[in-house]
Amino acid sequence: MEDANLSVGYVAKRTGVKVSTLHFYEQKGLIRSWRNQGNQRRYKRDVLRRISVIKAAQRLGISLQSIHQTFLGMPNERTPDKKDWAQLSQRWQQQLDQQINSLTKLRDSLDGCIGCGCLSMQSCPIYNPEDALEIEGPGPVILDRKC
Amino acid sequence: MEDANLSVGYVAKRTGVKVSTLHFYEQKGLIRSWRNQGNQRRYKRDVLRRISVIKAAQRLGISLQSIHQTFLGMPNERTPDKKDWAQLSQRWQQQLDQQINSLTKLRDSLDGCIGCGCLSMQSCPIYNPEDALEIEGPGPVILDRKC
């Protein structure tokens, strides 16, 4: 169990993910490994952190794809350090801020909106929180006129 | 276009969902229709509201299955009225409150957590917001000791 020479089983145990998940992440380019003489995967120790961050991000509702994107902005050869991770954290914090904001607006308008009788796809804040406006042609019509 | 006699195409246009989605929702028990002489679907006007509510709930991250559950608590034969929908709204508002809370805690701990060097699967708030504690055997090990 050398410092920079972790087996897949060990990594799995330490991070709580299955071996198959590690294979999967590798295939998706989220983590890396090299092979030993017998073709078995070996990992550097920082893979542990990486996986933890993946799991953390997923809890925030971030997709693997988008996590992958974010990782692309990280040092490629150098092992990422505190500062690198902290930067990630900031980015995700902002994303979270926006999510919270959206949800809060949504919550505050939900009652009036479902209750009022309109639920217009054009004006209802449930459909159209400003961060998710999809403008596409004539679009759907207002449902009722009570509003 | 009688008041309580909407065709699937009309409903699709009005709500902005595809015809195939309406078929799908019906199959899942989320909406209902009857058939005309030529075996084509006809809907009551309240299907519009129902679909809108489905879409709204989805935006809150609620699954179709759980929406279906919620709908089961609604009047079956009577067309649901304002009060019925408002009740739904309240339930979902509470759910949203919880989500917002979780995310807020998450955001507030994210920086310290990714930054600090621990990311412990046992003590890290990113892994273990109190609403998602999974206790299962020995579990994964702490990643680093810096914390």
Next chain:
DNA sequence: GCTTTACCTCAAGTTAAGATGAGGTTTTAT
């Protein structure tokens, strides 16, 4: 009356994020 548009059913495809299993090799432990 004929053509186009709208519908119908049923089967199969799609994406995300893995899980599962078969069949075979490497390591590790005794």
Next chain:
DNA sequence: ATAAAACCTCATCTTAACTTGAGGTAAAGC
């Protein structure tokens, strides 16, 4: 030296929420 545990690859399966397509009927417009 041998058996058990850990790995390997590749293929197939899972769930959610739809979408697409094929092959055929009904309704609407001129």
